[in-house]
Amino acid sequence: KSERCINLVFLVCGNECINANAKYCGECIQAGAKCGWCKDPDFLKQGETVSTRCDELQSLINRGCDNAMIENPHGEQKTLKNKTVTHRRKGAEKLKPEDITQIQPQKLSLTLRSGEPQSFNLKFKRAEDYPIDMYYLMDLSYSMKDDLENVKNLGTSLMLEMSKITSDFRIGFGSFVEKTVMPYISTTPAKLLNPCTGDQNCTSPFSYKNVLKLTSDGKKFNTLVGQQHISGNLDSPEGGFDAIMQVAVCGDHIGWRNVTRLLVFSTDAGFHFAGDGKLGGIVLPNDGKCHLENNAYTMSHYYDYPSIAHLVQKLSDNNIQTIFAVTEEFQPVYQELKNLIPKSAVGTLSANSSNVINLIIDAYNSLSSEVILENSKLPEGVTIAYTSRCKNGVVSEGESGRRCSNISIGDEVLFSISVTSKGCPKQGKPEIIKIKPLGFTEEVEIILNFICECECNKDGIKNSPLCHFGNGTYECGACKCNEGRVGRQCECSSNDVATEDMDRTCRKDNGTDICSNNGECVCGTCECKKRDKPEERYSGLYCECDNFNCDRSGNKLCGGHGRCECRVCVCDPMWTESACDCSLDNSTCMASNKQICNGRGTCECGTCKCTDLKFQGPTCETCPTCPGVCTEHKECVQCRAFGTGEKKETCERDCSYFNLIKVKERDKLPQPNDATYPVMHCKERDANDCWFYYTYAVNNNTEKEVHVVDMLDCPAGPDIIPIVAGVVAGIVLIGLALLLIWKLLMIIHDRREFAKFEKEKMNAKWDTGENPIYKSAVTTVVNPKYEGK
Numbered sequence: 001k002s003e004r005c006i007n008l009v010f011l012v013c014g015n016e017c018i019n020a021n022a023k024y025c026g027e028c029i030q031a032g033a034k035c036g037w038c039k040d041p042d043f044l045k046q047g048e049t050v051s052t053r054c055d056e057l058q059s060l061i062n063r064g065c066d067n068a069m070i071e072n073p074h075g076e077q078k079t080l081k082n083k084t085v086t087h088r089r090k091g092a093e094k095l096k097p098e099d100i101t102q103i104q105p106q107k108l109s110l111t112l113r114s115g116e117p118q119s120f121n122l123k124f125k126r127a128e129d130y131p132i133d134m135y136y137l138m139d140l141s142y143s144m145k146d147d148l149e150n151v152k153n154l155g156t157s158l159m160l161e162m163s164k165i166t167s168d169f170r171i172g173f174g175s176f177v178e179k180t181v182m183p184y185i186s187t188t189p190a191k192l193l194n195p196c197t198g199d200q201n202c203t204s205p206f207s208y209k210n211v212l213k214l215t216s217d218g219k220k221f222n223t224l225v226g227q228q229h230i231s232g233n234l235d236s237p238e239g240g241f242d243a244i245m246q247v248a249v250c251g252d253h254i255g256w257r258n259v260t261r262l263l264v265f266s267t268d269a270g271f272h273f274a275g276d277g278k279l280g281g282i283v284l285p286n287d288g289k290c291h292l293e294n295n296a297y298t299m300s301h302y303y304d305y306p307s308i309a310h311l312v313q314k315l316s317d318n319n320i321q322t323i324f325a326v327t328e329e330f331q332p333v334y335q336e337l338k339n340l341i342p343k344s345a346v347g348t349l350s351a352n353s354s355n356v357i358n359l360i361i362d363a364y365n366s367l368s369s370e371v372i373l374e375n376s377k378l379p380e381g382v383t384i385a386y387t388s389r390c391k392n393g394v395v396s397e398g399e400s401g402r403r404c405s406n407i408s409i410g411d412e413v414l415f416s417i418s419v420t421s422k423g424c425p426k427q428g429k430p431e432i433i434k435i436k437p438l439g440f441t442e443e444v445e446i447i448l449n450f451i452c453e454c455e456c457n458k459d460g461i462k463n464s465p466l467c468h469f470g471n472g473t474y475e476c477g478a479c480k481c482n483e484g485r486v487g488r489q490c491e492c493s494s495n496d497v498a499t500e501d502m503d504r505t506c507r508k509d510n511g512t513d514i515c516s517n518n519g520e521c522v523c524g525t526c527e528c529k530k531r532d533k534p535e536e537r538y539s540g541l542y543c544e545c546d547n548f549n550c551d552r553s554g555n556k557l558c559g560g561h562g563r564c565e566c567r568v569c570v571c572d573p574m575w576t577e578s579a580c581d582c583s584l585d586n587s588t589c590m591a592s593n594k595q596i597c598n599g600r601g602t603c604e605c606g607t608c609k610c611t612d613l614k615f616q617g618p619t620c621e622t623c624p625t626c627p628g629v630c631t632e633h634k635e636c637v638q639c640r641a642f643g644t645g646e647k648k649e650t651c652e653r654d655c656s657y658f659n660l661i662k663v664k665e666r667d668k669l670p671q672p673n674d675a676t677y678p679v680m681h682c683k684e685r686d687a688n689d690c691w692f693y694y695t696y697a698v699n700n701n702t703e704k705e706v707h708v709v710d711m712l713d714c715p716a717g718p719d720i721i722p723i724v725a726g727v728v729a730g731i732v733l734i735g736l737a738l739l740l741i742w743k744l745l746m747i748i749h750d751r752r753e754f755a756k757f758e759k760e761k762m763n764a765k766w767d768t769g770e771n772p773i774y775k776s777a778v779t780t781v782v783n784p785k786y787e788g789k
Contacts, residue, residue: 155221277304
């Protein structure tokens with residue numbers, strides 16, 4: 001719905017007051033709770049229709065209507081009966097059922113204004129020792145023979161067990177079989193006397209009998225139930241719905257009191273419902289009335305079975321809670337039926353009397369632990385909403401707001417109930433609705449009164465001279481014309497509203513356009529047409545003015561700081577210019593040093609114009625090219641661009657104050673001559689001796705911008721191979737050089753020694769004498785044995 005309102009359906013979803021096109025005050029206040037009617041006689045401008053008196057309150061005030069002249073009635077509520085819930089414990093003084101209160105308040109009067117909800121709180125408290133009436137309705141077809149034996153001693157045993165819950169318990173008994181027509185039973189004389197086969201002695205078939213009116217005498221229950229006999233029928237489904245209907249509507253015969261009412265429905269078969277009677281030729285719908293004579297249902301052959309919906313209505317109207325005690329085979333069927341009947345329960349029936357008692361007590365505890373509110377039929381246009389505040393602080397709304405579960409005796413729960421009216425009922429007379437907890441006889445009666453007319457309507461002057469010689473009733477600042485009269489003062493007959501003479505007075509400067517093509521000529525006066533958007537209006541003697549064709553600023557009419565009157569902006573205080581977009585307030589230009597624009601500019605329309613070009617920002621306090629800017633932003637640029645630096649852990653928190661733009665190369669950085677604002681070039685080095693380059697600037701939109709080269713400029717590392725090769729080569733060359741030097745020195749040394757030797761040789765004087773110690777090197781030895789051979 002909200003999307004439709006945003007689009008072209010604004011006429012429907014927007015200003016409901018203007019959309020109502022109200023001709024008088026009563027119509028206006030019925031349009032919605034936000035609508036008011038300006039009764040100031042001089043409120044309307046030339047060309048505006050009477051319906052423009054109806055608008056939202058703030059809009060009327062903005063258009064010049066004094067608050068005291070706005071008719072805006074409000075609803076109210078009065079509590080007419082508010083008896084407190086009963087705080088009573090078991091064993092205390094016995095009270096009559098009518099003296100016990102479980103719901104508060106009991107009676108209210110609500111005065112409803114259209115669209116304005118009236119809310120009140122309803123308190124419910126489950127009283128202790130609250131009286132209980134229980135009626136046991138049993139299927140007496142032949143298959144229930146064993147179960148009848150169990151029920152014959154049920155009275156006293158159940159009275160004993162129920163005495164633990166309440167001191168005021170009554171029990172009754174009824175039985176049913178089937179409609180006494182074919183094909184449900186055999187109508188042969190013998191079968192009518194004894195429908196059972198063989199030697200079984202059964203009683204004649206019947207539809208429903210009220211055997212025992214509600215009583216507190218358990219022995220009497222046992223005695224009368226003990227006298228009952230099984231009967232029989234032909235088909236499997238039984239006529240139990242006929243019996244339930246009679247038990248619900250025959251209150252006097254059954255003996256129901258205005259206390260907790262329980263109906264235990266015991267069977268081992270399914271059920272017939274509306275439409276099944278056609279099998280027996282019965283076509284009249286069940287009339288939902290009591291037809292007991294001598295405690296027997298006499299119209300089973302005349303009326304069809306009731307429908308489930310009809311049964312639900314009668315059980316609810318008579319505050320009866322139903323417990324279905326059925327065999328396991330039919331559990332699924334009756335579980336589905338339980339889902340259709342509020343405040344009902346299902347239990348499994350077995351061949352054991354103690355089981356029946358436990359079933360009843362468990363079902364009662366289950367039913368009484370839940371409270372469900374229901375209301376009577378609402379008048380047209382009236383809605384009701386519930387909010388429940390249950391145990392343990394559980395709050396529910398919508399359909400779930402009608403109920404609270406797991407309520408124990410003595411617990412209090414609270415329901416907030418809101419009643420809203422849209423418009424007024426046709427008669428406008430008071431209506432009465434009732435709210436009650438299902439299964440309880442107590443209820444809240446609510447008298448609804450409707451505000452259909454304004455207070456000023458009471459002061460209306462019929463046939464007032466203000467309405468052109470008495471052609472209308474003057475009420476709430478405007479004329480409400482008599483039938484056949486039109487015009488703001490009812491000055492024209494509806495038969496004469498479109499004539500050439502009248503149209504002439506609706507043309508501006510004798511032009512051809514009637515009412516500037518923005519309205520209709522009614523009774524010689526322009527009534528300006530409405531726009532699709534209710535807040536847009538034409539006005540003026542010839543509808544030549546409007547409130548939506550003024551200058552705009554920031555896509556807002558009159559800059560959002562004024563109102564449009566006849567296509568000219570009327571600015572709010574402290575605003576000027578044609579579009580009301582120039583502020584006269586210089587507080588936005590105040591710098592932190594309390595100087596206007598930091599003393600470095602002038603304040604124009606609430607914005608600083610910096611005269612010192614180095615300074616920027618809303619108050620001329622930002623200097624992107626001043627010394628220290630690079631160092632100031634170094635850490636944040638480093639962490640955001642490269643994920644390094646001292647602020648990399650807190651980068652997101654501390655460094656999101658500028659827009660970061662990465663570039664590939666240094667020549668892509670903004671240059672001072674290219675930008676229309678000052679740019680500071682920065683070169684910083686990180687912990688790894690790598691350089692990074694960036695620019696810092698504040699652009700024309702006062703946004704801080706940082707352009708950074710996304711590649712670090714790091715010094716290249718040494719080339720190991722050439723260094724090793726160089727070192728090795730150096731060592732080899734040095735070694736060779738040393739060897740050469742050594743060789744050269746040795747040659748020089750040898751030459752010097754040889755020269756010295758030669759010199760000494762030449763200078764030496766040799767003695768030619770024989771060496772006395774000279775011995776010849778030749779030795780001759782003769783063998784003495786040699787004989788010369």
